[in-house]
Amino acid sequence: MLNAIIVDDEEFARSSLYFLLQENCENINVSGIAKSVAEARTLLAQNAIDLVFLDIAMPGENGFELIPQVQQSKAHIIFTTAYDQYALKAIKANALDYLLKPIDIDELKESVNKASRYITMSKNGENRSESLQNLSASLNERNEIRKISLPNGQGYSLVSIDDIIHIEADSNYSVFYLANGDKITVSKVLKEYEEILPDNQFVRIHKSSIVNLNYLKEYNSKNGLEVILKNGGKLAVSRRRASDFADKVRAYTSFDGDKATSN
Template sequence: MLNTIIVDDEEFARSSLYFLLLENCESIHISGIAKSVAEARNLLAQHTIDLIFLDIAMPGENGFELIPDVQKSKAHIIFTTAYDQYALKAIKANALDYLLKPIDIDELKVAVEKAVKLIALNKNGNGRNENMQNLAVNLSERNEIRKISLPNGQGYSLVNIDDIIHIEADSNYSVFYLANKDKITVSKVLKEYEEILPDNQFIRIHKSSIVNLNYVKEYNSKNGLEVILKNGEKIAVSRRRASDFAEKIKSYTRFDSDK
């Protein structure tokens, strides 16, 4: 059983989530309900909490301001929000979960199941605090995402995006090829990372490939359009993505020469 609290300033949102959890998630024990960050801090001080359903946009302190307190605990966060796209990118990049309001029952079940697995893997807290710190930095500075957290089976690998050479789709998995020659396989589809990674540096050149433009050594059309990376790998560019790639590489080389 996961000891859980709900944090939301809207009464309807609190009560509807409470009953959805009660009726659909047997692994959840609701230890308390808070309508503000201040009340949530009190609950964290009084109880050992595994999971927090945390609203973001609240009057006074927003949900992100609870992060320093969460870092001191072992809690996992599922954000409940209709927040801006930058915040969602930052949340996704740090392997944390979020549910868009109104909350869908099936999505809620999936998020809870994922939390159960993550909490079991991270009982010692390794990786989670680093993810939370990275999220806090991303949200406070609101620059482009520069690091992403990749679940690796035992916890998380926090990866600088400049170290990603390319990403390959493998069914419902994504395989990251890194500059240090490591490979990390993640159980998320390629589209999720296409949405997270900055589009001035990464481009999807095929339904199964995203490349980091920093590692493109050359491209040619000898055997159909293909990209040759600095590590020697050759990756095909699909016909329908060829014009987008040509425009992106022009913009990238122009920007790079202006540095």
């Protein structure tokens, strides 16, 4: 059994989530329900909690302000939220779980199962703590995402986006090629990262590849339009993405020859 708390300022949201958990998640024991971050802090201090269902938008302190106490308790968080484009992007970038309201039963079950598996092999607490700290920083600054968490088989690697050279699709996986020569394969499709990464720096040039314009050395049309990266890699640009690619390069460079050469 996992001991959980529900944190939400809306009475209907609290009671409906409690009902869904009671009816569908036999391995969850709801140890307490809080309508504010202050009440949640008390529950975390007084109980051994494994899992926190945490609303984001609440009056006074928002859900993210509970993160330090959750880290201390080493509990796993599932964020519950109405749609907020920036917050969701930051949560996804840090590979953290979330449920959109109104909560879907199947998505709830899936999130609880993932949390259960994670808590069972919870030697990766340090990685998750780093991800939560990065999330807090991203949300405080509300700037572009600068780091993302990538599952690496042992836990999570927190990677600076400036160290990503390019990403290639491999069926339902995405393979990250990093500046230090490492490769990390993640069981998520390329589109998820296309939505997370800043589109003024990362460009989808093909259905199977995204490139970081920082590493663009040359692009030419000798063998059909292709890009040559600073690590020597060569990637095709699809015809339907060629115009968007050219526009992004034009906006990103001054065409002084230092970053890209057009042939």
